[in-house]
Amino acid sequence: MDKHDRERSLGRAVGLIHRRAMTYMDHELAHLGLGRGTFEMLVTLYFDDGMRQEELTRELAINKGTTTRTVDKLAGLGYVRREADPTDGRACRVVLTDKAMAIKGDFLDVLDTGTKVLARGFTQAERHRALDLLKRMHANLEQYIGESRGEDTRV
Numbered sequence: 001m002d003k004h005d006r007e008r009s010l011g012r013a014v015g016l017i018h019r020r021a022m023t024y025m026d027h028e029l030a031h032l033g034l035g036r037g038t039f040e041m042l043v044t045l046y047f048d049d050g051m052r053q054e055e056l057t058r059e060l061a062i063n064k065g066t067t068t069r070t071v072d073k074l075a076g077l078g079y080v081r082r083e084a085d086p087t088d089g090r091a092c093r094v095v096l097t098d099k100a101m102a103i104k105g106d107f108l109d110v111l112d113t114g115t116k117v118l119a120r121g122f123t124q125a126e127r128h129r130a131l132d133l134l135k136r137m138h139a140n141l142e143q144y145i146g147e148s149r150g151e152d153t154r155v
Contacts, residue, residue, distance in 0.1 A: 010137065014134075014137070017118070021114060021118070022036040024114055024117075025039050025110070025114065028110045028113075028114075029107070029110060032077075032103060032107075033077045034077075034079075034107075037069075037070055037073070038070055038073055038074055038077075039107075040060055041056060041060060041067075041070050041071070041074065041094075042074065042079060042080075042096075042100065042107065043107070043108075043111060044056065044059055044060060045080065045094060045096050045100075046096070046100075046104055046107070046108065049095060049096050050083075050093045050094070050095050051093065051094055052085060052091050052092070052093055052094075053067055053068070053071060053082075053091070053092055053093075053094055054067075054091065056071070056094060071094055074094075074100075077099075078097055078099045078100075079096065079097055079099055079100040080094050080095060080096055080097060080100060081094075081095055081097055082094060082095075083095050
């Protein structure tokens with residue numbers, strides 16, 4: 001692969017964007033004790049509070065150990081607590097605390113600013129097209145991974 005090919009690599013472009021976005025999030029949320037390992041879970045819970053821990057694992061596409069460590073960290077910071085699932089005593093739900101709710105507006109503003117920076121100079125149509133293309137890339141990757149593991153990927 002020569003330099004020209006590398007500069008045209010979709011995977012490299014997505015990786016670079018992801019790393020810079022994580023650097024931005026780390027910087028903006030450091031004063032709250034949050035960073036790349038915790039903010040994705042917190043934002044997921046802002047949109048679906050009280051998810052089961054196993055649902056967080058699936059939603060964030062991380063392993064169970066990472067989920068446990070991240071919930072432990074957020075709990076230690078006072079942003080979440082675990083509650084027994086009333087329908088399944090073996091499972092627990094992860095619930096946002098008052099402390100997490102108190103920072104929600106500022107937290108979501110940081111995410112919104114990051115999104116605006118990413119799409120600076122884009123028309124509304126370009127924003128929609130970019131998002132559609134990224135979603136297709138994600139779906140392609142999910143399908144490929146599922147097929148390589150012998151999973152049924154039909155919807």
